[in-house]
Amino acid sequence: MPRKSKKKTQDNKQKVSIFKIIVYGTKIFIKTMPVVFALHLVTSIISGLSLGFITLITQHLFDSVADAISGKESVTKVYLIVATLGIVYMVNEAIKGLKPIIHHYTFNYKSQIEMNKIIHSKLNRIDPLFLENADVHDEIEKAKGAIGAIQFIIIFGSDILTLNLPYFMFMGIYLNHLKPQFLLVLALVFIPVLLGQFVRPRITSKYEDTAAPIRRENSFYFNAIVDREYYKETRTLGAFSFFFNRFLDSLKRLGTEELKMNKRKNFLELILSLVSTTGYVGILCMLITALFQGEITVGAFAAVFFSIDRLFQETQGLVNFYIGNLTSDFGYAQNYIRFLEMPERGGIDATPIIGKGISAENVGFIYPNAANKSVDNVSLKIEQGETVAIVGANGAGKTTLVRLLIGLYKPTEGKVILSGMDTANVKAESLFDGVSGVFQRFQRYQMTLRENIQISDLDRGSEINTVCQQAGVNIDSASFPQGIDTMLSREFNGVDLSGGEWQRVAIARGLYRINNVIVLDEPTAAIDPLEESHIYHKFVEISKGKTAIIVTHRMGSTKIADRVVVMDKGKIVEIGSHDELIRKQGLYAEMYDTQSEWYENESDIPQGGIRGDAI
Numbered sequence: 001m002p003r004k005s006k007k008k009t010q011d012n013k014q015k016v017s018i019f020k021i022i023v024y025g026t027k028i029f030i031k032t033m034p035v036v037f038a039l040h041l042v043t044s045i046i047s048g049l050s051l052g053f054i055t056l057i058t059q060h061l062f063d064s065v066a067d068a069i070s071g072k073e074s075v076t077k078v079y080l081i082v083a084t085l086g087i088v089y090m091v092n093e094a095i096k097g098l099k100p101i102i103h104h105y106t107f108n109y110k111s112q113i114e115m116n117k118i119i120h121s122k123l124n125r126i127d128p129l130f131l132e133n134a135d136v137h138d139e140i141e142k143a144k145g146a147i148g149a150i151q152f153i154i155i156f157g158s159d160i161l162t163l164n165l166p167y168f169m170f171m172g173i174y175l176n177h178l179k180p181q182f183l184l185v186l187a188l189v190f191i192p193v194l195l196g197q198f199v200r201p202r203i204t205s206k207y208e209d210t211a212a213p214i215r216r217e218n219s220f221y222f223n224a225i226v227d228r229e230y231y232k233e234t235r236t237l238g239a240f241s242f243f244f245n246r247f248l249d250s251l252k253r254l255g256t257e258e259l260k261m262n263k264r265k266n267f268l269e270l271i272l273s274l275v276s277t278t279g280y281v282g283i284l285c286m287l288i289t290a291l292f293q294g295e296i297t298v299g300a301f302a303a304v305f306f307s308i309d310r311l312f313q314e315t316q317g318l319v320n321f322y323i324g325n326l327t328s329d330f331g332y333a334q335n336y337i338r339f340l341e342m343p344e345r346g347g348i349d350a351t352p353i354i355g356k357g358i359s360a361e362n363v364g365f366i367y368p369n370a371a372n373k374s375v376d377n378v379s380l381k382i383e384q385g386e387t388v389a390i391v392g393a394n395g396a397g398k399t400t401l402v403r404l405l406i407g408l409y410k411p412t413e414g415k416v417i418l419s420g421m422d423t424a425n426v427k428a429e430s431l432f433d434g435v436s437g438v439f440q441r442f443q444r445y446q447m448t449l450r451e452n453i454q455i456s457d458l459d460r461g462s463e464i465n466t467v468c469q470q471a472g473v474n475i476d477s478a479s480f481p482q483g484i485d486t487m488l489s490r491e492f493n494g495v496d497l498s499g500g501e502w503q504r505v506a507i508a509r510g511l512y513r514i515n516n517v518i519v520l521d522e523p524t525a526a527i528d529p530l531e532e533s534h535i536y537h538k539f540v541e542i543s544k545g546k547t548a549i550i551v552t553h554r555m556g557s558t559k560i561a562d563r564v565v566v567m568d569k570g571k572i573v574e575i576g577s578h579d580e581l582i583r584k585q586g587l588y589a590e591m592y593d594t595q596s597e598w599y600e601n602e603s604d605i606p607q608g609g610i611r612g613d614a615i
């Protein structure tokens with residue numbers, strides 16, 4: 001796995017405003033849990049108001065105690081004020097107790113599920129070609145990691161707006177009323193907040209840019225060591241140390257990056273705390289001076305003294321926890337919005353016109369960052385009801401051409417018309433409606449046999465047995481103890497299938513999907529030649545009347561096709577039926593003869609077989 005440069009997409013990242021994130025997150029919360037969210041806002045407002053009340057009541061309490069001592073006020077009034085203060089404190093504490101429950105509830109999976117849903121539906125809309133780009137996988141990983149950050153921003157951000165901000169405004173008015181100079185110190189308290197807001201997101205965003213690819217690398221190396229898909233090969237090839245060293249190296253790099261970020265963050269926090277504490281000492285000095293000069297009463301002194309303490313605690317909390325986390329979460333959350341704003345494949349809705357087949361006109365295609373075209377000036381018409389086999393050496397462009405023909409990729413030159421739709425300007429959903437494909441790297445879903453096959457439509461259960469039979473999946477009690485409900489994964493107490501059996505399941509899945517165009521891109525390499533021939537003959541039967549494409553390295557399988565397309569270096573070099581191409585004595589005949597000779601003269605076959613190719 002190549003190491004990626006730190007610079008990567010950093011340069012061309014566009015900023016996402018905090019306002020946009022707040023509006024987006026608030027909509028999600030209102031949509032998924034309106035009542036709990038309203039409760040959260042109401043309790044925050046009550047909490048903010050109660051803090052203001054406590055300041056006013058404290059002033060009255062101290063003034064009336066002083067008056068009661070000098071006989072100007074009744075003691076009963078003092079007790080009444082104490083009782084009021086007690087009630088307000090109790091309300092405030094009750095809300096504090098309730099808040100974690102509300103937060104826990106609001107943090108629950110409803111908003112998380114919604115945001116995950118949004119990521120996945122976005123993934124469905126972005127150009128599949130983007131997924132070939134490693135940077136896009138980093139963006140997806142970062143977007144998923146940003147969900148918690150958005151939840152945090154909305155919950156604690158709304159706390160700031162409904163609780164802290166009204167309280168600070170109240171205190172501002174109150175202090176200004178007592179002595180306008182007190183406001184200067186209050187302003188000094190907020191400077192660190194503003195400073196932090198600018199610096200923190202930069203630190204975390206920079207860290208994320210560097211860490212995301214390393215994290216992906218790290219998990220790849222880890223899987224290469226322990227994953228069932230990899231470990232046999234890594235052990236038998238003696239590659240354990242290679243991957244283990246790479247794993248440790250990436251872990252170290254990840255640790256170094258994290259340390260760098262934490263150092264920067266901690267240094268910033270230290271500076272901010274020093275500025276805040278200086279402000280705290282300053283206001284205390286001003287208060288005492290004002291009291292001695294008779295500018296404020298003892299009650300006002302006590303109220304401000306206690307409130308300033310609370311104000312500083314709230315501000316410190318705001319700076320160190322809320323704003324601290326909020327601003328770094330803002331850095332993370334930007335990734336989510338940025339991902340949602342990634343260009344989509346787009347296009348118009350269209351309905352496939354059955355009977356039109358597929359036509360490619362002067363099609364060229366170059367992968368992003370590739371030097372050469374993988375498909376070059378290809379023109380091909382596949383009629384409805386026709387079966388076409390595509391053959392050619394490794395890297396000839398067969399898979400790329402198939403992806404272009406079914407609209408998975410848009411051509412970079414020329415155009416492809418699939419069932420009457422121009423693949424360059426029709427939505428992916430419309431294009432794939434009625435297309436089914438089984439590819440070389442098919443998936444082995446750790447689910448039941450039924451789910452593995454019915455993945456495209458869970459409602460046509462009765463057809464499972466038919467497609468299994470067509471694809472050669474033999475549902476006997478030895479291989480599938482629970483029949484079609486057998487779990488296909490040993491990790492989940494199910495069974496393990498052989499490579500060939502998995503391929504048959506993948507083919508059954510492709511056949512199950514209702515289709516008008518069907519593609520088999522070399523999905524039979526692990527199936528023995530006799531069984532493969534059986535499957536292909538069935539396939540021809542099933543695909544009668546449909547547009548069918550087979551990509552294969554086994555020249556014998558091409559006999560079932562109406563026409564064979566021979567590719568070389570991205571171009572079509574020959575087209576015709578098997579017999580026509582044999583008569584032509586060109587590249588196809590050469591490839592066919594070479595494979596035939598291998599089979600006719602077994603002694604030529606190298607030990608271990610010939611990569612499974614067979615006539």
Ligand SMILES: Nc1ncnc2c1ncn2[C@@H]1O[C@H](COP(=O)(O)OP(=O)(O)OP(=O)(O)O)[C@@H](O)[C@H]1O
Nearest residue numbers: 132367370374392393394395396397398399400401
């Ligand atoms: N994601 C990619 N990015 C860049 N180049 C690619 C990518 N995928 C394939 N290619 C290149 O495009 C060319 C055609 O590849 P393609 O997979 O279409 O060939 P193929 O004939 O199907 O090969 P095979 O028989 O080995 O499956 C090759 O040179 C390959 O290296």
